[in-house]
Amino acid sequence: DAKTTQPPSMDCAEGRAANLPCNHSTISGNEYVYWYRQIHSQGPQYIIHGLKNNETNEMASLIITEDRKSSTLILPHATLRDTAVYYCIVRGSQGNLIFGKGTKLSVKP
């Protein structure tokens, strides 16, 4: 079973920041949190990952709470092309990604 829980859907206005929450209350101390997204049933695309410090790359920022029980993915200026299903994932023991149902983000004009 997925080790994370996410809201099933969210809306965001184009140009505004999209903040996608994730709960992972059972995460262990050495487990990373990964974020992927899937557009139109294409293969999932890596966005970002982190352990305990906040992370930023050219796509997004990841904010992890101090207790590591939750995190937020931030898309700073959402565009229509960011409409996708976003998955918050804690990796399985075999290196595989354990997917839940994710959050369907709809970016609207």
Next chain:
Amino acid sequence: NAGVTQTPKFQVLKTGQSMTLQCAQDMNHNSMYWYRQDPGMGLRLIYYSASEGTTDKGEVPNGYNVSRLNKREFSLRLESAAPSQTSVYFCASITILTSGSYNEQFFGPGTRLTVL
């Protein structure tokens, strides 16, 4: 680099037919994975290969077999297809860093399989 490639892109089978899904990666990755995705669901692991010459079952292995042909290629075989195997199949690969941690996992474009 082509990344992870999969063939075919689409396939329609009749119940009982067999077929092999092909996957190849050109990133020199150690580990390769096969997932399936049913409508409205996340991906589920079928089989994986941690390194060349090894394969192991994932969450939903029944009805499938795999072969890690070499470091580049990892195939998935359906011996006797059933309607319950109608799904989108994704292959993925990753390299495990010397520290024991993982880098990003790369996915192929998927194979859309329908079993009638």
